[in-house]
Amino acid sequence: MERSLLWLFEVGGASFAGGVIGAISGFGGGIVIVPVLTVFLGLPIQHTIGASIISVIAVSSGAGSVYVKDRITNIRIAMFLELSTALGAILGAAVLSRYLGGPSLYVLFGITLLLTLIPILANIHQELPENVRNDRLAAALRLNSSYFDHRLGREVSYQVTGIPQAMGIMGVAGVVSGLLGIGAGVVKVLAHEIYMKVPTKVSTATSNFMIGVTAASAAGVYLRRGAVLPYLVVPVATSVLAGAFLGTKLMERMSNARVRQVFAVALGVIGAQMLLRGLGGLRH
Amino acid sequence: MKEAERKRGDVEIHQASAWVLRAGVISSVSMMLLGLAISLFKDRPDVARMSSLGFKPDYLNILRQASRGNGLALIELGIFLLVLTPILRVAASMAIFAAHERDWFYAAVTFLVLLLTLASLLILR
Numbered sequence: 001m002e003r004s005l006l007w008l009f010e011v012g013g014a015s016f017a018g019g020v021i022g023a024i025s026g027f028g029g030g031i032v033i034v035p036v037l038t039v040f041l042g043l044p045i046q047h048t049i050g051a052s053i054i055s056v057i058a059v060s061s062g063a064g065s066v067y068v069k070d071r072i073t074n075i076r077i078a079m080f081l082e083l084s085t086a087l088g089a090i091l092g093a094a095v096l097s098r099y100l101g102g103p104s105l106y107v108l109f110g111i112t113l114l115l116t117l118i119p120i121l122a123n124i125h126q127e128l129p130e131n132v133r134n135d136r137l138a139a140a141l142r143l144n145s146s147y148f149d150h151r152l153g154r155e156v157s158y159q160v161t162g163i164p165q166a167m168g169i170m171g172v173a174g175v176v177s178g179l180l181g182i183g184a185g186v187v188k189v190l191a192h193e194i195y196m197k198v199p200t201k202v203s204t205a206t207s208n209f210m211i212g213v214t215a216a217s218a219a220g221v222y223l224r225r226g227a228v229l230p231y232l233v234v235p236v237a238t239s240v241l242a243g244a245f246l247g248t249k250l251m252e253r254m255s256n257a258r259v260r261q262v263f264a265v266a267l268g269v270i271g272a273q274m275l276l277r278g279l280g281g282l283r284h
Numbered sequence: 285m286k287e288a289e290r291k292r293g294d295v296e297i298h299q300a301s302a303w304v305l306r307a308g309v310i311s312s313v314s315m316m317l318l319g320l321a322i323s324l325f326k327d328r329p330d331v332a333r334m335s336s337l338g339f340k341p342d343y344l345n346i347l348r349q350a351s352r353g354n355g356l357a358l359i360e361l362g363i364f365l366l367v368l369t370p371i372l373r374v375a376a377s378m379a380i381f382a383a384h385e386r387d388w389f390y391a392a393v394t395f396l397v398l399l400l401t402l403a404s405l406l407i408l409r
Contacts, residue, residue, distance in 0.1 A: 004324070007331045043335060054363060058309060061369045065305035068298050075297055079377065079394050086400035093408045141389075142290070178404075212305075212370035213397065217404035219367045226338030230359040231329065233339075234316045237366060241313055 010041060011232065012239035015055060019243020023063035024251045024259060025266040026204030027185025028056030028211055029240050035273065043232070049182075050227035053215050055240040056185070060212030062241040066248040067205035072147045074202055077160065077192075078209045080141055081170045085188070085214055088174020093221070097179050103281030109176060110275030113267060116190050120264050127256050128156065129197040137163040147202060150252045158202065162195030169195060177214050185211040186270050189263060200256040204263060293385040297377050304376045308369030315362035323355025339363065371405070374398045 014036035018029025030052040037048040067073045134144050138160040146157040173187035185207050192203035222228050251259060323329060329337075339360055340346075346364070349357030378394035381387045 004329060004331050004334055007334065008320075047335070054366060057366055057370060058313070061305040061309045061366070061373070064373075065302045065309070068305065069302035071298055073298075075294070075301065075377065076390065079374075079390060079397065082374075082397045083393055083400075086397050086404070090400055090404050090408075093404060145294075213374060213401055216367050216370045217401045217408075220405040221408050223339055223341045223363075223367070226340065228339040228363065229335065229337060230339055230356060230363060231320070231323075231334035231337060233363055234320045234359055237363075238313050238317060241309055 007041075008235045011037065012235040014040075015236045015239035016243040018055065019059055019062075019240035019245075020247040020250070021243075021262070021266060022056075022059040022240070023208065023244040023247025024204065024254070025263045026189045026207035026211075027266070027270075028052065028059050028215070029243070030056060030182065031266055031270050031273065033236060033240070037232075046225075046227045047229050047232060050222045050225075051229065051232045051236045053182075053219050053222055054228060054233050055236050056215040057212050057219065058237045058241045059244040060208055060210075060215065062244040063205075063248050064209045064212060066245065067208065070148070070252065072201055072205040072252070073209045074143065074145050074198070074206045075209070076141065076145070077143050077196070077198075078206050080143070081166060081188075081191070082210050082213055084167045084171040085174035085177075085210065086217065088171040088176075089178040089214060089217055090174075092175035092178025093218075094178075096175060100179060103278045105179060106274045106278030106281065108278075109180070110271050110273070110278055113186060113271030113274060116194070117264060117267055117271070119194050120190075120260065120267065124260060124264060125257050126260075127152075128199050129158070132159045132161050132197045134159040135161045135163055145202075147199075149199075149201070149256075151255050156199060158198055160196050160198055162197065165195040166191045174214065177218055182218075184214065186267055190267075193260070193263075200260045200263070201251065201254075204251070204259055290385075293380070293387070296384055297380050300376050300380055301373050304373045305369060308365065308372060312362045312365035312369065315365065316359050319350075319355045319358030319360075319362060321355070322353065322358065326355060367405070371398070371401055374401065 018032035022029030033052050034048045037043045143160040149156045169191035173184040177184040188207035189203050346357050346360045350361045382391035
C-alpha cells in the first residue's frame, strides 16, 4: 500500500511539470511525461505513450477552458484547420501507416523539427508580428480577431495570413499524429508561428485547443490495444490538469517573446527526442 | 449591426466551449479520483498490478461495474469521459454555429470535423 502511494506521487510529480510546460507551449505534456516514466520509472514505452495521449486531452481541455474563456484561443482558426488535421490523421492512420513507419520516420520528423528552430530563433525577441495583412482566404473566413494581453495591458488586434500553407502543414500534422500516434501539437504551433504570423500566445492557445481533438481521435486505437493503464492514468491526468491550470496563469502574464522562448526550448527537446528514438530503433 | 451580432455569437461560442471543457475535465478527473480512492481501500493493488493492468474497452461492463461502485470501473469511466470531452466541445460549437449564429459554413466545417473524429475514434485499429 505505501509503495503504491509513493509510486503514484512519483508519477504525479513528473506529470505536474508536463502540464505546466504543455499549457504554456501549446502541445500537451508528453515531452516531460514520456521520458520520465520510461527512463526513471522503467515503464514500457507503449504504456507511457498511452498515458501521454490521455494527458494531452487533459491539458488541452483544462488549459483550453481558460484560454477560450479569456478569448486568447481563436476558435474559427481552430475549427477550420482541424478539418485538414482530421483528414490528415485518417489518411495517416488508415492508409499511409501500411507503407510508412518505423525508426526512419522518427529520424525524419526529428530532423525536420530541429530545422524549424531556425525561423523560430530568428524572431526569438519579437513581441508581436508586424505588417501582417489578411490573405484572401483569411478575410473570407473572418479569421482575424483580437485578444486582451495582460502583459501589455491592452487589446491586441491581429490579422492572419498564409492560410493555404497553414492548411498544408496542419494536414501534415494530422498525418504525423496518425502515423506516430502523437498529438503533433508542435507542428500546429509551427504552422501558426511561421505561416499565419499570429501573436505567439494566440498560436500556443489555439494549438492547445486543437490537439485535444486530434488526441481524442487517436485515443481509440490505444484504448483498444490495452495500452492505457487506468492506475497510471489517474495520477498522470490529475497532476497534468493541475499543472495545466497553473501554466495558463503563467502564460497569460508572460510576454509573447517569453512564450516563444519556452516553445523554442520544448521544440528543441522534442526534435532531439524523436531523433534519438529513431536512431535507437535503427540500431536494433 | 452585423459586426455586433457576430461579436455576440463569438462570445457565446467561447463561453459554451469553455463550459463544456471545464465540466468535462472536472467530472472525469473527480470520477477517476473517487475510483482510485475506493480501489486503494478495497482492492489494495500493488505496484506490479497497477503498472500492468490495461483498460478493457467493454463499455457496457464498465457501466455496470461502475454503478456498483467498483473502483477500477469508475476510473475507466472517467478516462472514457475525458476522451469524449474534446468531441463534446466540437459538437457544442457546431450546435451554436448552426442554431444561434446561422453560420452554415462553420456549422458544416464543425460537422465534418465531428464526423472524422468520431470515425477515427471508433474505426481505426
